[in-house]
Amino acid sequence: MNKYLVSLLLVCAALLAGSVIAVERHSASDKPVITGAGAHFAWVIFDSLKPDLEKVSGRSIELHGRNSTLGMGCNAGIKTALQNTENHETFGFVCCPLDAKEVEDKKLKVYPIALEPVLIVVHADNPVSDLSEAEVRNIMRGDIVNWKEVGGNDEPIVLITRLHCKKRPGHWKTILPDAAEFRQKRLNVSSAADMVQRVSDFKGAMGHIGSTWNFDPGSNLKVVSVNGYQPTAENLRNKRYPFFRNLSAVTDRNPSDDVLTIIEEVQTGPAFQGIAKRYNLLRLHTARKQDP
DSSP states (O other): OOHHHHHHHHHHHHHHHHHHHHHHHHHHHOOOOEEEEEOHHHHHHHHHTHHHHHHHHTSOEEEEOSOGGGTOSHHHHHHHHTTOBTTBOEEEEESSOOOHHHHHHTTOEEEEEEEEEEEEEEETTOSOOEEOHHHHHHHHHTSOOBGGGGTSOSOBOEEEEOOOSTTSSSGGGGTOSOGGGSOSSOEEOSSHHHHHHHHHHOTTEEEEEETTOOOOTTOOEEEEEETTBOSOHHHHHTTOSOOEEEEEEEEOSSOOHHHHHHHHHHHHOTTHHHHHHHHTOEESSOOOOOOO
16 A cells, blocks of 8 residues: 555544544534523523523523513413423523412422512602602502602602512512502503503602613613612511512423523522622522632
8 A cells, every 4th residue: 555545544534533523522512502481580680690501501591581571471481491301401480489389280399599679669750769668558559649648749649560470479469468459540561661661651650660670771760768778688688678579490390400500500609699789689598609
């Protein structure tokens, strides 16, 4: 066999070996995308941490929940979690606590993440900057219908509500426990964006929204304190601020190790601390020490 032929065979062998290695590398990294979906206010956390979550899991993640008017919410989070299969790994996220019966009936696992303050918001031009807990509830009930009754202008109160997930505990139910207790003459909106828009539209408006909402600089509203306390994580911890909801992840009964790694990183990873500080979230798990 001449030297030319030997060289040619060696080159071909090297190229073939390189091709096999390339295919093997591609196959090892070409795992299906993990899908997460659910309520906007929990989506904000996962979306903000997405680079960290993809790094620790070694997986690409696709998240849905930016716009609650597109069918995203707690129900979508649960539905997505239950679509989990070996070749289509999924999880969900919710902004309401789930009672034991729902968890058992739907065969779910729940992973608490944080408590989120429910903000009481009014029009930016409203001179009222603080309300007592009782005043907030009386306005929501319709026992107080004019701002002058709480030190404001002689102007009717336009109540804006978003009473989602009516059968679940928590969330707006920390204000009043049942939708039937809210003032009948009110404007009920279907999304957080609509809440912000309507409170900005009416000078006499009052509404409620989660603290993880990213307010546009042009939003014409302000957050009022309650009982003299701002809606902060510390005031939630000390039970001084009364209105909040639970942000959690959910899976079916057989989540993959990678999905569990993603959720655990949100619960205990160091990167969450910056998100918690930004949105005044009270973390429900002790933060894991950052690796040296």
